[in-house]
């Protein structure tokens with residue numbers, strides 16, 4: 001029923017088997033991941049706040065409006081793809097007694113300390129926990145996942161076979177697999193992903209658009225704005241609210257902008273004031 | 280001596296002839312342009328504040344430390360490639376009486392109203408004036424100029440043949456030729472090029488570097504920072520000091536960042552304050 005196969009990916013030689021994966025939160029990202037999982041032969045069920053039954057039907061996924069019935073499907077893996085902001089409510093509303101044990105819980109939230117803390121508090125101790133962040137989405141991962149980063153933290157793993165089979169979903173697609181603590185992730189992501197999203201939101205707030213005289217770098221910025229704005233505002237605010245390093249990086253951004261501005265104004269004064277520029 | 284040729288570029292069918300071009304300001308950008316001009320058969324002389332005679336010798340360019348002797352070379356075109364900040368001083372120090380007339384003056388400054396004003400004030404009225412901005416540089420134009428934007432304003436043109444032959448340097452390389460007023464250029468460039476440089480300087484001020492878990496968009500930002508930082512600080516401050524729209528765009532950037540921040544803080548308060556989030 002669940003044959004053990006040897007991966008063909010050059011990046012890892014681990015074996016893997018097909019999994020029964022239940023997705024909680026079937027929005028943009030859950031849908032995106034499910035397509036690859038189905039192609040790899042995993043069998044998927046889903047539940048979500050909204051009714052995605054028609055789309056699920058088209059994809060060959062069993063969709064349950066009812067969480068109790070969803071949990072009865074006896075999944076190997078429960079994959080949490082809800083928004084960062086809703087995670088705590090969603091997880092607290094799971095009737096864990098309906099679960100076939102043992103189950104591996106995996107989250108894919110774009111912040112990592114927060115889901116780790118919530119899940120360690122709420123999950124029954126028998127359940128395994130893998131915290132992950134695929135550093136890509138429907139835009140950047142449209143054509144290929146080759147070389148894209150996949151961060152994971154094996155927070156509480158006893159069933160190595162299931163955990164490894166899950167990780168192989170990404171390893172076999174060529175992702176760069178990065179084992180890292182949730183804290184280290186959040187520190188780095190605040191300076192990279194959150195900063196990128198913030199700049200995109202600022203450009204959008206300015207209503208920056210392509211011009212007839214774009215430079216290449218400016219075209220790059222416009223494109224970055226457009227692809228980033230495809231993410232929900234929930235996602236962006238989640239990056240800020242539930243990454244404790246984000247506030248500091250926002251402050252750093254403000255300070256750096258102020259510094260750049262001050263340097264420009266000083267230079268302007270030097271240029272325009274002959275008594276200074278003569279020195 | 281200067282044969283009229285028919286261009287092979289699909290973007291224009293104008294005829295052109297080889298030109299004698301004298302470059303004032305033989306820094307990064309002057310050097311970059313000269314290489315293509317030489318390949319196209321134009322003959323180049325140069326002068327500059329610093330001594331570039333060795334490099335010029337290697338490139339087959341006559342370099343004159345002395346401006347008077349440089350002007351005696353009887354050029355068809357004098358190409359101003361000095362920094363934005365030094366333009367006024369450089370132009371005011373040109374001994375115009377040494378010039379063979381008529382000559383076409385061309386500037387390539389990244390701001391356009393300022394050189395137009397300075398040159399209209401200082402140039403003898405017999406001299407033609409073409410203000411241009413190639414919207415690319417040694418990085419973005421390294422492999423090809425195909426499709427890159429070239430903005431120009433025919434401020435005072437009587438010798439159509441020389442002007443057209445000069446423009447063909449860029450048209451034949453596949454540049455997108457955009458005729459536009461200097462004012463319109465500055466309005467657009469403050470929102471595009473100046474903004475791009477400012478963001479790059481801010482990222483540099485923050486010491487933003489590649490991380491092990493970069494997203495594609497963040498990698499793009501790091502690269503944008505690196506290529507932009509290859510430009511001199513003189514260039515960046517020139518974009519600010521001599522484009523009257525730049526201060527406003529810097530203000531717009533600050534206001535937009537403040538707005539994005541305020542929205543995040545409001546959202547955070549809603550999320551964290553149960554009395555608000557229950558609404």
Ligand SMILES: NC(=O)c1ccc[n+]([C@@H]2O[C@H](COP(=O)([O-])OP(=O)(O)OC[C@H]3O[C@@H](n4cnc5c(N)ncnc54)[C@H](OP(=O)(O)O)[C@@H]3O)[C@@H](O)[C@H]2O)c1
Nearest residue numbers: 025026027028029048049050082083084086109110137232
């Ligand atoms: N998009 C990406 O590129 C990407 C990449 C890596 C990781 N992620 C992570 O993946 C997760 C999903 O991201 P996303 O792009 O799909 O958009 P999102 O806006 O972050 O999340 C949308 C999902 O959250 C659910 N949801 C939102 N509010 C809810 C609530 N109050 N109660 C219950 N469920 C709620 C939605 O359910 P319904 O659809 O049923 O309404 C939907 O499934 C996020 O944690 C995000 O950080 C996203």
Ligand SMILES: NC(=O)c1ccc[n+]([C@@H]2O[C@H](COP(=O)([O-])OP(=O)(O)OC[C@H]3O[C@@H](n4cnc5c(N)ncnc54)[C@H](OP(=O)(O)O)[C@@H]3O)[C@@H](O)[C@H]2O)c1
Nearest residue numbers: 304305306307308327328329361362363365388389416511
């Ligand atoms: N780099 C690009 O990608 C690019 C693209 C389009 C347009 N432009 C424009 O091209 C021009 C040159 O740019 P660049 O990249 O070479 O760097 P830049 O720093 O803007 O200008 C350097 C040039 O200006 C000269 N210069 C600087 N200060 C001077 C002074 N006080 N007196 C006399 N000459 C002085 C330098 O002479 P020495 O070398 O002799 O010291 C050098 O030739 C600028 O107007 C820029 O806006 C540049």
